[in-house]
Amino acid sequence: MSCEKMEGRILGYLNGRLNESERLEVEKHLASCAPCSVRVHEFRAVSGLLDELPVIEPSPEFDLRARARVAAEPVKESWWAWLRVSPRVAFAASMLLLAAVWMGYYQRPQQVQLPWNNPVEADAQMMQDLPVLEDHDVLSNFEPLKDLPGKADDDSDNVQQQQQQQQQQQM
């Protein structure tokens, strides 16, 4: 091994960071090269001198100031961060969402599912649903409702009406 290649290995050798084959190569070179041997000895001495530097202790104000500077940081007002740091807000929001979904799901069958084939029966059902429906403008202009004689809450009336209509069509 060359002296040049030793440059990248001396510190690793001193710190025991070389693998077995690298270490043996270095030792073989040192056995036959006086300048490198001197260098290794002196680098070891330098390393020892660096160990003599005392460690200083941070001042008592250090922690106080570090904490104060961190505490002075503005809180990030991101929506997700807000939910994350406030479990109660997150809980309230999820309950609100759950309630909205539940109400929407519960109301939908009454408004949408009208599997009536008989128009009269469908209209009667529509009248019963009036308190649930909210869009009064639409309902007041709803043509089929105007033709109804009154609130049809008796199925026998409907049957009689149907029979009358059928008789009129036959005549």
Place this chain on the structure above:
Amino acid sequence: MVRTDVQLMLDVKAGDEASFELLLQRYRTPLVNFLFRMVRNREQAEDLAQEVFLRVYRAREDYVPSAKFTTWLFRIATNLALNSMRDTRYQKLEVSIDAPVTVDAEDGDERPLDVAEKHPNIEQHLVEDVRVKMIRHAINKLPEKQRAAVLLHKYQELDYTEIAKILSCSESALKSLLFRAYEALRVELAPLVAHR
């Protein structure tokens, strides 16, 4: 069980302020010492160390444990130190670097005596001899990047891969930096080296 740096940082990210305090306690002394040896001014070193912690705290939301925590921490510290040393505000402190070393002429790396008197280790400060001042002076004379390499390698016991990442250089460039630094140190400290 002791939590790792990465675990503590992830806890800070999740909003746990107490974990940040633990990181502060774990790294305050290594950081202040590293920065003190870099910038040679104690007050400035403490100010920079606080800045390092502040930046770690600010980055908590985006923290991803891709590199070792110490690599990240000392990369921030090294960059802050190098920047501040180029800052004109502190230029005056570096004027005396090449002045001969004497016991009472220091490079501005000691606090005024009235502050030192309050320090519990006052005796240690007073008996700090020419020897230690010579070692400090030799480190101070190293070019910035060599100095950072020596300090990270010698005192933080980081491996070559980590130090290379901190200094943004290749591992072979780092080995070259360290070699040249030790060459300079053995010349500068020749009188002390000869007696070891």
